[in-house]
Amino acid sequence: MTNTEGKAPWLPPRWFIRTAWRVHRFLYRLGGTRFLREAAPGKGGMLRLVVTGRRTGAERAVILAYVQDGDRLVTLAMNGWGETPPLWWLNLRANPEATAQTVEGIVRVRAREAVGAEREELWRRLGATEGWGDIEGFAAGRPVETPVVVLDPVRGA
Incomplete structure (x- = not known):
C-alpha cells in the first residue's frame, strides 16, 4: 500500500511533529x-x-482529528505516522474510560480498537474524509498496522 508514485509519503522530522503538538495544546x-x-x-x-x-x-x-459515525467518534492511533504507538493510545488500552470534548460538548467515552470488517469500513471512511491525506501511503511506511480507535459514548454518564 503506497501512494501513486510507489514511495512512502514524506514525513517531517520527529522534533517538528512534537513541537507542533505542543503548540496545538498551548493554543487550546x-x-x-x-x-x-x-x-x-x-x-x-x-x-x-x-x-x-x-x-x-x-x-x-490530547487534540485529535476524528470522524463521526452515528454517536461514535472514530480516530486513528498514530504517532505522527511513526512506528511507536502514541502515549494516549497506550493509556487508553490500560484504562479505556475517557472524556471527549467536541464543539458540541463533553461526553464520557469508552475506547476500543475496531477489528475485522468494522476496521476495514472505518478505515475506508477515514481515507475518504477531507483532511486525513493519503492514509494508505502513510500506513505503508509503517511496519505495524495503524489501530482504528472507536470512542463509544458511555450511557448514563
Whole structure:
C-alpha cells in the first residue's frame, strides 16, 4: 500500500511533529473550544481527549482529528505516522474510560480498537474524509498496522 508514485509519503522530522503538538495544546489552553472543529459529512473534526495516565493516574489531554459515525467518534492511533504507538493510545488500552470534548460538548467515552470488517469500513471512511491525506501511503511506511480507535459514548454518564 503506497501512494501513486510507489514511495512512502514524506514525513517531517520527529522534533517538528512534537513541537507542533505542543503548540496545538498551548493554543487550546489559550482559546479553548475555538480550536476544536465539528465533524461534518465527508469532513473530519478536531476533539480534545482526556485520558488517565497508565503509570501516574494523572489526566492527560490530547487534540485529535476524528470522524463521526452515528454517536461514535472514530480516530486513528498514530504517532505522527511513526512506528511507536502514541502515549494516549497506550493509556487508553490500560484504562479505556475517557472524556471527549467536541464543539458540541463533553461526553464520557469508552475506547476500543475496531477489528475485522468494522476496521476495514472505518478505515475506508477515514481515507475518504477531507483532511486525513493519503492514509494508505502513510500506513505503508509503517511496519505495524495503524489501530482504528472507536470512542463509544458511555450511557448514563
